[in-house]
Structures are given as C-alpha cells and as structure tokens.
Amino acid sequence: MRGKIYITILFLAICGIISCGKDPVVKDTEHTLFMYMPWSSNLTSYLHRNIEDFETAIKKGVLKGNRVVVFFMSSPSKAALFELKYNKGNCIRDTLKEYTSPVFTTANGITSILNDVIDFAPAKRYSMTISCHGLGWLPVSSASRSTGQKNHWEYEGVPLTRFFGGTTSEYQTDITSLAQGIANAGLKMEYILFDDCYMSSIEVAYDLKNVTRYLIGCPTEVMAYGYPYTDIAQHLIGNINYSGIRDGFISFYNNYTIMPCGTIGVIDCSQIESLASVMKEINQIYTLDPALRNDIQPMCGYFPVLFFDMGDYVAKLCPDNDLLSKFREQLERTVPSAYKGHTSTYYSASRGQIIINSYSGITISDPSTNPMAALKAETAWYKATH
Numbered sequence: 001m002r003g004k005i006y007i008t009i010l011f012l013a014i015c016g017i018i019s020c021g022k023d024p025v026v027k028d029t030e031h032t033l034f035m036y037m038p039w040s041s042n043l044t045s046y047l048h049r050n051i052e053d054f055e056t057a058i059k060k061g062v063l064k065g066n067r068v069v070v071f072f073m074s075s076p077s078k079a080a081l082f083e084l085k086y087n088k089g090n091c092i093r094d095t096l097k098e099y100t101s102p103v104f105t106t107a108n109g110i111t112s113i114l115n116d117v118i119d120f121a122p123a124k125r126y127s128m129t130i131s132c133h134g135l136g137w138l139p140v141s142s143a144s145r146s147t148g149q150k151n152h153w154e155y156e157g158v159p160l161t162r163f164f165g166g167t168t169s170e171y172q173t174d175i176t177s178l179a180q181g182i183a184n185a186g187l188k189m190e191y192i193l194f195d196d197c198y199m200s201s202i203e204v205a206y207d208l209k210n211v212t213r214y215l216i217g218c219p220t221e222v223m224a225y226g227y228p229y230t231d232i233a234q235h236l237i238g239n240i241n242y243s244g245i246r247d248g249f250i251s252f253y254n255n256y257t258i259m260p261c262g263t264i265g266v267i268d269c270s271q272i273e274s275l276a277s278v279m280k281e282i283n284q285i286y287t288l289d290p291a292l293r294n295d296i297q298p299m300c301g302y303f304p305v306l307f308f309d310m311g312d313y314v315a316k317l318c319p320d321n322d323l324l325s326k327f328r329e330q331l332e333r334t335v336p337s338a339y340k341g342h343t344s345t346y347y348s349a350s351r352g353q354i355i356i357n358s359y360s361g362i363t364i365s366d367p368s369t370n371p372m373a374a375l376k377a378e379t380a381w382y383k384a385t386h
Contacts, residue, residue: 024253029357031066031124031238038104039073039131042160046130046224047072057233058084060285066237067121071113077101081116096120105173110181118185126187131195131226136307137203137365137379138372140172159259159347160224169312175207175379183212190240198300199223200265201363202310206276206381209269216245219363220263220346228252242266243338250341261347265361266339275334278327279385281379282318292316296367302349304370311360313367335361
C-alpha cells in the first residue's frame with residue numbers, strides 16, 4: 001500500500017515539475033468576433049451605441065462560449081482593446097490593452113492590432129466587423145481629391161451616414177492596406193462585416209477575397225445608427241446565419257423612424273473569381289453604349305454616379321441572352337438571394353430617398369465617369385476583367 005502511495009505521489013510530483021516548466025495550454029475557443037472601431041470623429045456616439053447594443057444581446061446569453069473583442073478609439077490618439085464578457089446576467093468590459101497614438105491606417109498597424117487580438121483571444125475561427133465611415137473601393141487619394149463636390153459625410157442638417165475611417169485622409173484606410181494587414185496576421189476571416197457606406201462593392205470584394213470567406217456590406221449609404229446588433233448579434237457569433245443577419249437588418253430599417261432605408265448584401269468570396277471570368281468574357285465582346293449609362297440603377301447620391309447596381313449594369317452592357325444568363329447564374333451564386341435585401345428606397349445624404357428599381361446587392365464602378373473614379377482601371381478587379 002505504501003508503495004502505491006509513493007508511486008502516486010511521485011507521478012503527481014513529475015506532473016507538477018512538467019507544468020511548472022511550461023504554461024498550461026489554454027484551449028482555443030471556437031469563434032472570436034473582433035469589432036474594429038477606428039477613429040471616426042462624428043460617429044463616436046453611434047459607435048458607443050453599437051457596443052451597448054451588443055452588450056444587450058450578450059446579457060441574453062448569445063456568446064455560448066465564443067468571444068467578442070472590441071478595439072475602440074475614443075480620440076485620434078487613444079484606443080482600448082477590451083473583451084465583452086457575460087457575467088451573471090450582465091455584460092462587463094474587461095480591458096486587455098490600452099494604446100497611445102496607435103497606427104491603424106497602414107497594413108503593419110492593422111497587423112499589429114490583429115496580433116493583439118490573436119494573443120488575447122485565440123480561436124479556431126475569426127470574424128471582423130468594421131465600424132466607421134465608408135466609400136467603397138476608392139483609395140484615400142481619390143476620396144480626398146478636390147472634385148468640386150461634397151463627400152457624403154460632409155452634408156449638414158440631414159440624417160448622418162457612414163465612411164471607412166475618419167472624415168479626413170490621415171484617419172482613412174485603403175482597402176488594399178486592410179487586406180495586406182489581415183494577410184500578414186495569417187488570418188482568413190469567416191466574414192468581414194462593413195458597418196460603413198458603399199462597401200458591398202465588387203472592387204472591394206475582389207481585394208478581400210483571399211482574406212475572408214464572406215463579405216457583408218451595404219451597397220449604398222448606411223444610416224449613422226449602423227447595424228442593429230441587439231437584433232442580429234445571435235447570428236454573428238458561433239454558427240453564422242447570413243439570412244438571419246439579412247432579415248434582422250431589413251426588419252430594423254423597415255421600421256426605422258428617422259429614415260426607413262436600408263440595403264444589405266452578403267458576398268460569397270469563393271465565387272468571385274468565377275464571376276470575374278464571366279465578366280471578362282463579356283468585356284471582350286461588348287462595351288457600354290454611353291446613351292444607356294443614365295438608365296442603369298444608381299446606388300449612390302454622387303453625380304456623376306460613382307456606384308451602379310452591378311446586375312443592372314451588365315443587363316445594359318450585354319445583349320447576348322445566353323451570356324447574360326450565364327452571368328446572372330454566377331452572380332446569384334456570388335450574392336445569393338437569401339443573403340441580400342433592401343427597403344423600397346435607399347437614402348443619400350445629398351439627394352434624400354431614391355427608389356430602387358433593380359437590385360443585386362453589390363455595386364460596380366466600371367461605367368462611372370466621376371473624376372473620383374479616375375483610378376478604377378488600377379483596381380485588381382478591373383485588371384482581372386479587362
């Protein structure tokens with residue numbers, strides 16, 4: 001008996017020595033959602049509300065063992081990384097790291113922030129929401145170029161909408177930098193949800209196709225309130241429900257008293273190369289009749305139009321019914337009907353409510369003559385399809 005006790009004690013001692021020599025292995029959670037909120041000046045109060053809405057959902061028990069980490073900039077030079085945790089019917093904020101003058105507009109800066117998320121909240125899968133202003137694929141240099149027209153975030157006395165980054169160029173980020181930053185961190189997101197204007201764009205999706213499986217965004221401006229996280233949080237964590245996200249978003253904006261306007265599209269990035277292949281086939285044969293440009297469904301308030309509905313554009317571009325059917329079938333695989341939706345009108349800060357007659361859930365800038373789109377031929381999408 002004493003021998004058996006000795007053996008047991010020795011075994012436990014050996015285990016103790018091994019555990020002292022190495023930190024205990026922490027099992028990864030299944031899914032970490034990273035809510036990224038860079039400095040966005042006039043949207044700060046709305047981003048606070050977004051976090052509070054998500055906390056409301058967490059109080060109801062939506063986490064189910066998954067994790068939510070937030071990067072929030074309270075000023076151009078101060079930021080905090082914190083986790084939203086469920087605790088006995090409440091939601092608490094556990095501060096993980098504080099930043100002074102973080103670099104957040106470059107690929108290296110984004111990689112550094114993502115590496116912090118990986119260190120603090122390791123998981124098998126990651127997703128990312130990005131909450132700020134947005135202007136689709138346009139590079140910062142285009143968005144800040146003087147063209148004699150206002151940007152959509154510059155209008156006063158009207159309901160506010162959103163832009164990817166702040167309202168001035170030093171706080172804005174190019175989509176290519178975002179893609180490189182995610183790639184450098186060694187991540188491929190389950191989804192990237194852009195809580196910003198004009199981000200459901202084929203040019204944006206093409207740039208991000210290798211760093212995310214799905215892209216969720218609005219092809220038009222989105223109201224400053226953003227996504228209704230109280231209603232859709234349950235669909236964003238763990239087992240992702242893209243039709244549930246769509247349904248919750250559209251239901252909220254159908255009943256939004258300030259401005260009942262909303263559009264959403266969920267893009268399957270695994271289908272984008274096939275869509276590009278069909279698009280290239282069409283572009284090799286046809287060019288748009290300029291007389292038809294004004295007949296294409298606009299999806300913005302800019303003039304000349306910056307963003308057109310992609311499905312309607314190709315319908316005007318391609319007279320070959322068989323080739324058009326081939327395109328439409330691939331577009332349906334890329335942006336499935338179950339994953340897109342819209343209210344009867346969309347809202348533009350410059351033009352108010354605009355009727356939606358044709359809707360595919362994704363935009364394209366190929367036919368744009370707006371000076372802000374002057375660099376469209378330099379996008380990866382354009383090069384792949386022309």
